[in-house]
Amino acid sequence: MQRIAIVLCVLCGSATAAPVIVKAAHLLDGVADKPRDGVAVLVDGDKIVALGTPAELAKQAPGAQVIDLGGATLLPGLVDAHTHVFLDDDIGPGVYDAILLKQSTAYRAIAAAENARKALMYGFTSLRDLETEGAMYADVDVKNAIKNGVTPGPRLSVATRALAPTGMYPLRGYNWELTMPIGVQTIDGAEEARKAVREQVKFGADWIKLYADHGPYETKRADRPIRSIVNFTPAEAAAIVDEAHRLGVKVSAHANGWDGIDSALRAGVDSIEHGQGFTDDLLGRMVSQNVAWCPTMLAYTYEVKKLGPTPRAFMIPLHRAAVAKAYKRGVRIVFGTDAGAFPWRVNPAGEAKLMVDAGMPPAAVIRAMTSAAAALLDPRCLPDDKGCVKSDVGVIAPGKHADLVAVRGDPLKDITELERVTFVMKGGAVYKGP
Numbered sequence: 001m002q003r004i005a006i007v008l009c010v011l012c013g014s015a016t017a018a019p020v021i022v023k024a025a026h027l028l029d030g031v032a033d034k035p036r037d038g039v040a041v042l043v044d045g046d047k048i049v050a051l052g053t054p055a056e057l058a059k060q061a062p063g064a065q066v067i068d069l070g071g072a073t074l075l076p077g078l079v080d081a082h083t084h085v086f087l088d089d090d091i092g093p094g095v096y097d098a099i100l101l102k103q104s105t106a107y108r109a110i111a112a113a114e115n116a117r118k119a120l121m122y123g124f125t126s127l128r129d130l131e132t133e134g135a136m137y138a139d140v141d142v143k144n145a146i147k148n149g150v151t152p153g154p155r156l157s158v159a160t161r162a163l164a165p166t167g168m169y170p171l172r173g174y175n176w177e178l179t180m181p182i183g184v185q186t187i188d189g190a191e192e193a194r195k196a197v198r199e200q201v202k203f204g205a206d207w208i209k210l211y212a213d214h215g216p217y218e219t220k221r222a223d224r225p226i227r228s229i230v231n232f233t234p235a236e237a238a239a240i241v242d243e244a245h246r247l248g249v250k251v252s253a254h255a256n257g258w259d260g261i262d263s264a265l266r267a268g269v270d271s272i273e274h275g276q277g278f279t280d281d282l283l284g285r286m287v288s289q290n291v292a293w294c295p296t297m298l299a300y301t302y303e304v305k306k307l308g309p310t311p312r313a314f315m316i317p318l319h320r321a322a323v324a325k326a327y328k329r330g331v332r333i334v335f336g337t338d339a340g341a342f343p344w345r346v347n348p349a350g351e352a353k354l355m356v357d358a359g360m361p362p363a364a365v366i367r368a369m370t371s372a373a374a375a376l377l378d379p380r381c382l383p384d385d386k387g388c389v390k391s392d393v394g395v396i397a398p399g400k401h402a403d404l405v406a407v408r409g410d411p412l413k414d415i416t417e418l419e420r421v422t423f424v425m426k427g428g429a430v431y432k433g434p
Contacts, residue, residue, distance in 0.1 A: 077125025077403030082336025213260025228257025294336025
């Protein structure tokens with residue numbers, strides 16, 4: 001029985017009733033470019049209460065437990081703003097189809113819970129999970145299981161089913177006499193769009209996701225190097241966004257090519273996913289509309305690593321160049337990886353190195369993984385809604401959730417340190433560490 005109790009404690013995290021002082025040599029708060037040395041964090045329950053020297057905090061909270069991380073660097077819990085916990089590598093001929101055809105929703109939910117646990121152990125204390133790929137509303141169940149302490153995992157913001165019109169999303173190409181599963185909710189027309197948004201919000205969607213395009217292709221044109229087939233009519237896309245915003249929910253848009261990004265921006269979405277087809281004109285609109293971008297470079301580099309040169313490989317250098325331009329133009333770049341498209345045995349923090357290699361300073365990448373991602377997770381508050389609460393993650397500051405991670409080295413000098421998280425606290429409970 002004692003052994004079972006220990007295992008359960010490891011799985012669920014160890015929370016302490018007394019206040020805790022977490023101290024490390026260096027602290028990056030998720031906002032500032034430079035670390036603060038000799039600053040500790042006082043945690044009481046699931047919240048950060050104060051920052052100060054260890055001596056100051058010990059006076060403020062006599063008898064507090066001390067977690068001494070030595071020469072480590074302490075950071076806010078990391079945020080991945082584009083994941084798929086209901087997938088675990090869907091790249092390759094027939095792989096995605098086999099998932100939908102052979103795996104039950106119950107099986108996929110169990111696997112999703114394990115993928116969420118892996119994300120937490122990597123140091124990701126919050127995820128925006130952008131649709132279940134055919135598993136209906138089971139992401140809401142996984143979210144609730146984590147929230148209720150049934151299984152360990154990050155805080156989840158979920159998008160449930162996502163939206164695409166008839167014929168624009170797999171499974172495709174099968175005998176027309178068969179009714180095949182589809183990885184999204186299919187809608188046609190503005191009224192169906194509004195009804196689908198209402199249904200998804202009713203069953204627990206924190207975000208609405210639409211697939212703005214498909215079939216990206218290379219043009220060799222400097223002004224529009226990647227174009228694509230737009231999925232929705234302007235009226236359909238506008239109806240999705242308008243209905244979601246009316247209900248206080250933000251909208252994310254999958255868009256690879258220029259045409260898809262243009263369509264999504266015209267509709268008024270809150271974030272663009274992937275975005276290889278960004279051009280100067282689109283980046284200017286991103287800034288003026290204050291729209292966030294999750295590049296998700298890791299999924300596309302993994303595809304080439306796994307399969308060799310593919311028809312989509314031409315997008316990789318253009319993707320990298322777009323990130324560099326977007327950063328210089330002041331676009332809100334938010335860390336997102338498309339984890340699940342690549343297997344969860346691959347640490348999503350590897351995206352950070354790709355962002356640095358593309359031209360972003362390490363401090364900017366860390367903000368993208370913390371405070372910038374947290375701002376994206378903030379709800380869209382309805383007018384005069386005094387009860388609308390921010391995400392309260394991504395920053396080490398009094399009043400925020402006690403979500404903390406630590407690495408041994410300095411991620412400002414070596415961003416790959418974020419792939420080697422040694423300490424994880426979420427909501428005041430320690431899941432990994434001393």
